[in-house]
Amino acid sequence: MYTILSKREMAQGTVVENVISAPRIAKKAQPGQFVMLRVNETGERIPLTMADSDPEKGTIKIIYQVVGKTTALLKTLEVGDAIQDVAGPLGKATHLEKLGTVVCVGGGTGVAVLHPITRGFKEAGNNVISICGSRTKDLLILEEEMAAASTECQICTDDGSCGYHGFGTDLLKKLLDDGKVDLVVGIGPVPMMRAVTNLTRKYNVRTMVSLNAIMVDGTGMCGCCRVTVGGKTRFACVDGPEFDGHEVDFDELMTRLRSYPDQEKDSMNRFDHQCRAEAALK
Ligand SMILES: Cc1cc2nc3c(=O)[nH]c(=O)nc-3n(C[C@H](O)[C@H](O)[C@H](O)COP(=O)(O)OP(=O)(O)OC[C@H]3O[C@@H](n4cnc5c(N)ncnc54)[C@H](O)[C@@H]3O)c2cc1C
Ligand code: FES
Incomplete structure (x- = not known):
């Protein structure tokens, strides 16, 4: 236990x-x-x-x-x-190496996944600029931890309630326009990761993403987590979860993530019902 x-x-x-x-x-x-x-x-x-x-x-x-x-x-x-x-x-550990300038872009709970990777790149001797975003100020997480893990930390919110008013990709574009970026790490909701990779592709900057495919065993046996990367089938649990974002088929990933909406809803409803019944007995 x-x-x-x-x-x-x-x-x-x-x-x-x-x-x-x-x-x-x-x-x-x-x-x-x-x-x-x-x-x-x-x-x-x-x-x-x-x-x-x-x-x-x-x-x-x-x-x-x-x-x-x-x-x-x-x-x-x-x-x-x-x-x-x-x-x-x-899963495979992040390949941490000294590259120069690494920009780490996190959205929502993706910031939690990004935090140890950000710290690892800084400890490897890189200049690490992090960009942490959320819809609104109250949903931001780990601002202090990310500031400590990075050389510089920029905050943005969709509604402008904290930091830059807009998306993390706007801040990333400024950094890409301003200077040399050797690697971008983008972790967050799938649409965000896709937007980051679409942007960095134009600048030809290598970009790593962490894929949240549906997993069952996590050890390469069930095939549930399959994703297409560079035209080849990969298992996110053993070949990833990190992949070259420019090679990922994000449309397929989105479709596969939405495979079981009825079962997920049903399961949540039954759980709510059970919680209410238990509360009534107390
Ligand atoms: C490698 C990896 C690391 C992850 N790390 C984090 C993390 O650190 N923090 C975090 O908040 N979330 C993380 N996730 C996502 C997390 O696993 C799902 O949010 C969780 O499984 C949802 O389960 P649920 O029963 O609460 O929701 P459900 O209602 O069952 O599902 C909600 C959504 O979550 C996804 N999901 C459901 N079941 C699974 C599953 N078995 N595997 C993967 N995704 C699923 C689907 O997209 C689904 O539509 C990670 C996913 C992967 C693949
Ligand atoms: S979760 Fe089963 S193969 Fe990856």
């Missing part, structure tokens, strides 16, 4: 951070890798990136957005409760 050691709610409770005791995973975890977790014995397995890890304390950190049944169920767990299974570290 994997005990929850801390719980912090962010972005008006829509995002939750947990530190979990997982000594064997913490010993091996690298930036860019993820875990597959199952909240309870009958639960489904979901992938979540390790936002941080501490091999000495034997802990890993996850930061997740509550979007459906399993993330809502996970949010009900409190400090001292345990998660049934946590398997990992899975």
Whole structure:
């Protein structure tokens, strides 16, 4: 069992951070890798990136957005409760190297995935400029952590309530126009990652994205997470989750992510119903 050691709610409770005791995973975890977790014995397995890890304390950190049944169920767990299974570290670690200037662009909960990668590129000796965006100020996460992990951190919101009024791609365009950028890392919602890669393609700047394909086993056996990259089929769980964004078929990824809307809705409705019934008994 994997005990929850801390719980912090962010972005008006829509995002939750947990530190979990997982000594064997913490010993091996690298930036860019993820875990597959199952909240309870009958639960489904979901992938979540390790936002941080501490091999000495034997802990890993996850930061997740509550979007459906399993993330809502996970949010009900409190400090001292345990998660049934946590398997990992899975996926390929980010290839961290000294390149020069690296721009890290994060949108929404993607900032949580981006944080250890940003810190890793800075520790590798790069000039790291991060751009963190969200729809509005209250939904921004990890501003302080990203500022500490980068050489320079720029904030933007769609409604102008904090930082630059507009999209992260506007700020990225300025940086691309102004000077030499050696690598862009874009992590966030699929439309955002696609917009970042469409922009950097024009400047011929290498761009890495992290793909959130639907996963079941996370170990390359079920084929559920297949994505097309450079015209070839890849499994996001073992060949990724990071890929060259200029090669990714984003249309296919979007279509595959929308494969089970009725089942997801049904599952969430049943969970809500069960929660209400349990509350009524108290
Ligand atoms: C490698 C990887 C790392 C991820 N890291 C994070 C993270 O750090 N923080 C975070 O908030 N989210 C992360 N995600 C997305 C997260 O796994 C989904 O939000 C979660 O599975 C939703 O489950 P649900 O039951 O709450 O929602 P549901 O209602 O079941 O689904 C909502 C949406 O989430 C996606 N989804 C559903 N099931 C899965 C699944 N088994 N695998 C992948 N996507 C699924 C689908 O697009 C679906 O439409 C990651 C995904 C991948 C592939
Ligand atoms: S999740 Fe099964 S092959 Fe990747």
